[in-house]
Amino acid sequence: MSAVTLSQVAREAGVSLATASRVLNGSDRRPAEHIAERVRNAAETLGYVANAQAQALARSTTGLVGLVVHDIADPYFSSIAKGVQRRARADRRQLLLAATDGTDQLDAVAAFAAHRTDAIIMAGSRRREIDPRLLAELTRYQKNGGRVVTIGQAWLEGAGSVTIDNRGAGAGLTDMLIRAGRTRFAFLGGPEELASAAERRAGFYWALERAGLTAEAELTEGFNSQGGYEAARGLLERLGPDAVRGLTVVVGNDVMALGAIAGFRHAGLLVPDDLWVAGFDDIPNLRDFSPGLTTVRFPLEQIGEAAADIALSHDEVRIQHVVGEIVRRESA
């Protein structure tokens, strides 16, 4: 990575380092136009590309923002990432992306801290019990002037946040279904350590209880398509096809719900003919799916943008709350 340096440009243009810096890399002081011209020409002919590392060192700010997601191939996270990216680019910031597959959030945060990102956005599924080392790392990062924004819940003191009303979504969705006349329910959820999974489940039970109903079954699997598939098969195994017929199955998220529908279908049960299924998020690929999945919409890209906005804003740390919107389609 050798490259043309500023001083080479300065020499070529016959000006000082400082002048070259001023014309090439913004400054409030504007050198005379004829000299600026000379510098620009020199830069052009030499092929100068500013060294962001050196600038970062000198300016003590990197223009980097870090995003931690669980799985970038999951439409939930990739939609959020798209929003973050868009907002970051509007500010000419670069995005450092880490996909953690769940475990090594700590590594990712440490790497971001080392790279002195100006902000870190945590979209990774928050575990209910947060690794104290992760907490310590983030806290230190904040103490050093870094801004952190959490998506989902506001689980870090001093951090900005875009909170998602998972519990309300679970309750609202279930409630709507009950009012639509449904009485027989089951829940397929993700690991209870995932806060969002746990909250959606809690909302589900809260609505059920309020209506004097009880769930006929609950299964827990991975918070992904495969998990949904397995949960569906597990439900069938546990209850038998006859009992599953007529059930309204609330599933922890859309990706998992699609997997569950596939699982039921492979067992010969069709949604919405034999049973009903609903999910959460309203991920973009739902659009092409048939039957249309009843779900609770969270505007994922906007959530990403909002998180980036908080991360990049210079005023006080904000917490923004997002409430889902129930979208009724054919599946339930």
Place this chain on the structure above:
Amino acid sequence: MSAVTLSQVAREAGVSLATASRVLNGSDRRPAEHIAERVRNAAETLGYVANAQAQALARSTTGLVGLVVHDIADPYFSSIAKGVQRRARADRRQLLLAATDGTDQLDAVAAFAAHRTDAIIMAGSRRREIDPRLLAELTRYQKNGGRVVTIGQAWLEGAGSVTIDNRGAGAGLTDMLIRAGRTRFAFLGGPEELASAAERRAGFYWALERAGLTAEAELTEGFNSQGGYEAARGLLERLGPDAVRGLTVVVGNDVMALGAIAGFRHAGLLVPDDLWVAGFDDIPNLRDFSPGLTTVRFPLEQIGEAAADIALSHDEVRIQHVVGEIVRRESA
């Protein structure tokens, strides 16, 4: 972004800067264990986090790899990104991600060059006619020691590449369909400037021609779900529902194919009852889709990994060719 510096650690430990550097941030020279211990303790109590920018400046290598995609929310690209990320992490590299929405690849590359990424992976849809400024920027980047890897086609001299056999896939898929007895075809494709779109289309026509067949229609729309939907509606408008019935519709990629199927469905035409549809890529969310989509599988995550592998490998630039595998499902 103030933070504890190495010299603070060195002072605290009562050793020189050099020694502290050697124990904390790897080196072939290993200080005595008892002194290393002291340094590590000092770093721990002070909360030292190495400054990657400073290290980059001193070492003249950043440990960054840049990835340019078209749309990170598109499963094609997010799957590739997942593979790249995985491989990068195995090398403890950080991933700089840019989503370009098609146009500003140049900006993205310039930013990566400024950040002195060790490598740049271009997964963005390559336009047939490459912006000469983009070419110039990448060439300069290479001249300065940066490695670039292109995914799709090998369109940059001196760059590594994971090439995708789009033409072969188009021909193979169509050929298979013809041998299965299909005679009436249509093609729904993406913009002709996109190299992959154009190649798949070329393969389609090549196979058709060889069999003495001609396409009954061809439409071009956006290379995404929405484009597929519109193309389907357009096809219906052009040919009328009766002529569309019995058609085998080859679509430029899976995302677009799913959109097309939805478009047909909304018009009352069901796949595979009324017509057939096939796509390309075998994106992961196909798994839950019904009817199962006949497609040509390209191992997206592996392609990403391979690209990263070439980008990070120290030996000569490699070009790896990936041939698709036809996956026959219910849709065609």
Place this chain on the structure above:
DNA sequence: TTGAAAGCGCTAACAT
């Protein structure tokens, strides 16, 4: 084995 010191490329006081 350990330390001193010269950079790495740039910015921003401070001088002129």
Place this chain on the structure above:
DNA sequence: ATGTTAGCGCTTTCAA
């Protein structure tokens, strides 16, 4: 308005 120069935090050669 332009130039000089002292860092920014770290690595690495060269001496000790």
